[in-house]
Amino acid sequence: MNLLPVAEAQARLLAIAAPMPAQDIPVAQAAGRWLARDVVALRDQPWADLSAMDGYAVRAAEWPGPWRVTAASAAGGTPPPPLPLGEACRIFTGAPLPPGADAILIQENAGVEDDALRSGADPLQPGRHVRPAASDFRQGQRLLAAGTRLGAAQLSLAVLGGHGTLPVGGRPKVAVLSTGDELVPPGAPVPPGSLPSSNAPMLAALLAALPCEVIDLGIVRDNLGAMTDAFRRASEADIIVSTGGASVGDHDLVRPAFAAAGGSLDFWKIRMRPGKPLMAGTLGSTTFLGLPGNPVSAFVTGILFLLPLVRHMAGSASPLPAVRQATLASPLPATGERDDYLRAYHSDAGVVSVTAQDSAATAAMAMADCLILRPAGSPVAVAGDPVTILPIP
Numbered sequence: 001m002n003l004l005p006v007a008e009a010q011a012r013l014l015a016i017a018a019p020m021p022a023q024d025i026p027v028a029q030a031a032g033r034w035l036a037r038d039v040v041a042l043r044d045q046p047w048a049d050l051s052a053m054d055g056y057a058v059r060a061a062e063w064p065g066p067w068r069v070t071a072a073s074a075a076g077g078t079p080p081p082p083l084p085l086g087e088a089c090r091i092f093t094g095a096p097l098p099p100g101a102d103a104i105l106i107q108e109n110a111g112v113e114d115d116a117l118r119s120g121a122d123p124l125q126p127g128r129h130v131r132p133a134a135s136d137f138r139q140g141q142r143l144l145a146a147g148t149r150l151g152a153a154q155l156s157l158a159v160l161g162g163h164g165t166l167p168v169g170g171r172p173k174v175a176v177l178s179t180g181d182e183l184v185p186p187g188a189p190v191p192p193g194s195l196p197s198s199n200a201p202m203l204a205a206l207l208a209a210l211p212c213e214v215i216d217l218g219i220v221r222d223n224l225g226a227m228t229d230a231f232r233r234a235s236e237a238d239i240i241v242s243t244g245g246a247s248v249g250d251h252d253l254v255r256p257a258f259a260a261a262g263g264s265l266d267f268w269k270i271r272m273r274p275g276k277p278l279m280a281g282t283l284g285s286t287t288f289l290g291l292p293g294n295p296v297s298a299f300v301t302g303i304l305f306l307l308p309l310v311r312h313m314a315g316s317a318s319p320l321p322a323v324r325q326a327t328l329a330s331p332l333p334a335t336g337e338r339d340d341y342l343r344a345y346h347s348d349a350g351v352v353s354v355t356a357q358d359s360a361a362t363a364a365m366a367m368a369d370c371l372i373l374r375p376a377g378s379p380v381a382v383a384g385d386p387v388t389i390l391p392i393p
């Protein structure tokens with residue numbers, strides 16, 4: 001059987017899906033988005049030599065004083081005039097130093113008596129408690145590179161750099177179709193032969209941290225007409241993701257329905273376990289990803305394919321899952337002809353694979369915090385061996 005290697009399938013998926021056009025949006029809405037262009041500082045930070053403490057601005061060479069306090073400087077106030085010799089300027093955190101001053105005597109180390117300011121015992125070095133102008137960044141300096149994800153720290157930097165709006169990648173609409181006659185909505189009564197449909201909420205949870213809009217189109221029956229209609233309706237989204245009906249059984253209608261809706265499949269069947277029946281293609285300008293129905297298979301392929309697809313379309317420069325090295329704390333059998341993505345969790349001794357690795361074993365899946373990647377053909381592994389893991393996001 002001709003199964004596509006995972007890396008090749010990921011590359012082909014990203015190749016058929018164009019990143020969405022960039023847009024300028026207010027910084028207050030930009031958290032979690034990817035930058036579409038470099039961000040350059042529009043101003044110096046700090047804008048002048050500023051005090052880092054409440055106290056007195058003085059010349060360090062005049063330590064230990066006494067000084068006469070003749071001026072004051074506060075953040076947001078009028079900048080103080082140049083400091084005459086022998087004088088000090090009362091100053092507060094974030095305020096500009098008067099020209100001539102080069103150090104701050106913090107008020108805990110100072111005493112004022114009869115109009116004379118005197119220092120305590122600690123010697124004062126030039127530059128003490130001073131934040132020099134442009135020491136954080138300088139106007140024109142590149143602050144953030146295109147493709148960077150905007151978290152709290154990056155947004156703080158961009159705003160201090162003078163930006164109120166930022167150029168970001170798009171926020172794809174993801175339509176989710178859950179296929180299967182046996183499915184009932186979450187929380188609904190479950191007659192014999194039926195099953196609560198867990199894949200759509202699971203995928204929405206995986207996507208919750210990404211910039212995208214999830215549109216749950218509900219349960220679609222195993223009926224060619226109904227499924228074809230569902231694909232047509234879903235084609236207004238940027239991404240269609242279906243679960244179930246991906247395999248080779250008589251009721252596995254996703255491929256024919258996708259074709260009947262006008263879709264064109266790029267690939268089907270991946271050299272991985274779980275997740276073999278995964279498929280991808282295009283329907284007009286919409287990218288389609290068909291995940292297997294088994295809840296564990298949908299979860300693992302969601303991490304390996306759906307999340308990278310959304311990241312890529314939203315402008316990420318590195319959309320694929322992070323991979324790390326870890327130490328195995330429990331033995332593993334040899335792998336077969338497919339790459340294994342084993343559900344596992346961290347313990348003090350290393351990573352432990354959960355005992356139930358069946359692609360319908362959700363109780364074991366819920367214990368996992370990472371996937372162990374075991375390439376096809378790997379030999380038996382023992383505790384202490386190095387392994388490659390993918391953290392579960």
Ligand SMILES: Nc1nc2c(c(=O)[nH]1)N[C@H]1C(S)=C(S)[C@@H](COP(=O)(O)OP(=O)(O)OC[C@H]3O[C@@H](n4cnc5c(N)ncnc54)[C@H](O)[C@@H]3O)O[C@H]1N2
Nearest residue numbers: 178180196197198199244245246247252276292293294297
């Ligand atoms: N003869 C073969 N049979 C199967 C093969 C094969 O190569 N030859 N592949 C197997 C593999 S591997 C997988 S994975 C499954 C995937 O099949 P489908 O994608 O067609 O999924 P379904 O048959 O529709 O469902 C499988 C399983 O998952 C349950 N399910 C489906 N949707 C949901 C949902 N939204 N929430 C919760 N559970 C869901 C469904 O009831 C089934 O139990 O095929 C193997 N068969």
Ligand code: MOO
Nearest residue numbers: 274275276297359
């Ligand atoms: O590839 Mo399937 O997802 O093993 O159960």
